[in-house]
Amino acid sequence: MQEKTAMTDAPKNSESLKKLYADMLLIRRFEERAGQLYGMGLIGGFCHLYIGQEAVVVGMQANTTPEDQQITAYRDHGHMLAAGVDPKSVMAELTGRSTGLSHGKGGSMHMFSAEKKFYGGHGIVGAQVPIGTGLAFANKYRGNQGVCLTYFGDGAANQGQVYESFNMAELWKLPVVYVIENNQYAMGTSVARSSAETDFSKRGVSFNIPGMQVDGMDVEAVQAAGAEAMAHCRAGKGPIILEMKTYRYRGHSMSDPAKYRTREEVTEVREKRDPIDHFGKKLVEGGVVTEEDLKAVDRDIKARVVAAAEFATESPEPGLKELYTDIYA
């Protein structure tokens, strides 16, 4: 399969391009703030930041309709924001407050939004893949046009249940896009050290599922590949795999010192391939926006994130009766 590059020939207005930029920047600033709150002891447990991978989810979500569902693993804050969930309720969940999406009972790894058809936020590596396949099954059962975007990482791609899902998805032609976010490290183990086949777009070959490798640091390339994949699903052709070549700048979680790679490796990606800088520069050079426009976007986002952090730290903890609610319907 050919690597997809930016397809800028598709007509796009400056507003939609600006939105891609703003959506990525919101995730970046949100995650930076979350990292800071973690350092202050206001966020506990495991906290997995999405910094560096923003183009993947923003590019993919740009193709969705309200009928589509999405599901991912525990590195989920960015996915929630891209799905349009209010940053305040995401941040308040991170701080374990009553105003959080799950009233503080889920935390960073377990967040959901029924309203946005965001089905988590799953803490077990790979478990979201059969579930996402089941969401796609529901679309087909109901006969609607919905597609389920099922995100997972290069680490999860070695889980057995992923292949059980591939088999059924192709067998039953389910409308599911498997988005493999290959950030090159499954916690501390590099792809080369853990995967016999490192081209994840080929992981569906024995199930006849087509796959594409995509530059996951290029939001337009992601969006274009995503559009193609969604069209494939909506046409009733069954599942499709998109391998997103991406990179995470931070450790696996906040407590990971990331000694398994060099500082230089990270710096090089940040300098040469950063999805936000790269795209912003391109927009300015292409005359789509001015530097001043981008600064205005930055200011606006900073204010939103500060407001979210304030909300999340000022909201009360859940009432003690919450301990026993939401166990049974």
Added chain:
Amino acid sequence: MSTEILMPALSPTMEEGKLSKWLVKEGDVVKSGTILAEIETDKATMEFEAVDEGRIGQILVPEGTEGVKVNAPIATLLADGESASAAPAAKKAEAPKPNGAAPKAEAKEEKSEAPKVEIAADPEVPPGTEFINQTVRDALRDAMAEEMRRDELVFLMGEEVAQYQGAYKISQGLLDEFGERRVIDTPITEHGFTGLGIGAAFDGLKPIVEFMTWNFAMQAMDQIINSATKTRYMSGGQMSCPIVFRGPNGAAARVAAQHSQDYSSWYAHVPGMKVIAPYFAADAKGLLKAAIRDPNPVIFLENEIVYGKTFPVPKLDDFVLPIGKARIVRPGKDVTLVSYSISVGMCLEAAEKLAGEGIDAEVIDLRTLRPLDTDTVIESVKKTNRIVTVEQAWPVCSIGSEIAARVALDAFDYLDAPPTRVNGKDVPMPYAANLEKLALPSVDDVIEAVKSVCYRS
């Protein structure tokens, strides 16, 4: 010298079957692999092949005969040159008479091992209700069919549920009625299809996921516990998982350690889950219908040995029982026997024998294991002052352990003897027939435990 062709056992639990059709006649020459007859077991109609060469001498059991015991002679086979008249006269009397006209349920009832004891009426069934006799197997099928007719969002998936008509024939006829959109054969992929069912349930569909047996559900344990059961809590009530997982649980017969395990307490341990383990056909039907309508994940534990048993089932258009209510199936005053699933039958049998010795046992069928109806148990213990729990599961951290703890806490002052458990032995299930028998609790074990808490010998 002629040899006898014997009625074969064609499944681990088959004790008798119907000789549906002879495919050879007297005088036919057969060789190894020739199909001799069609035999209907409790699960399927099977072809029965010859092993030895020869000529069919005498057909001893005519086709259409039901209830032919395993190992009963059904024909004689003559060696080369031997004549039928020369062969020793075979007895035809052993086989029961053909019974083609009789309704199937009646025939099955005969073979049912259900003890012929008086069962207390279920207060949930309106007085004056008419009953029909039905196997647990058919009751389960009817429950699913009725709910699928009622609600388009209900569907069934699992291994062999559709075209094969169910590995244990529970889903017989459902494919024909509901089609392949709603009765779905899955690949052998428990982890995957369990997760898939859960995803569909998150979207609002109401899947019934059949595990061929619960032993295989261990492959899917993470999805059942972490995804189905915890998501409602973790989402602050935003997500529901209206799904039923069902299939046979516990020991079947001679299938050894990996295929003979009782998972009752495993699932009953988990908050967010509902767990049902019925014995009677009426409970199987009324509770499965309730489980399908329940907005929570429900574990429905059946028992292979019980599938073929026949019991009265209320003849009602829509018979739904409440989840979480135990039932006193035999009132008594001297000792409380608490049980669920197949062990309820054992308790009733023990109670009958104990009655002959002047001990009046009350038998409680828990029916639901989570939420556990401890009120009914505690009230009973306050009356009898003695309790014995009976189950096939291992003793450590069992349902019996939980009940003993609750009774010790809530009825301590009423107890005249320590709460006592009868369980399967604390060993993996052995294969050898004698050891398997030893590993499972018996009626005698129950009687012995009752006598011990009654201080009788």
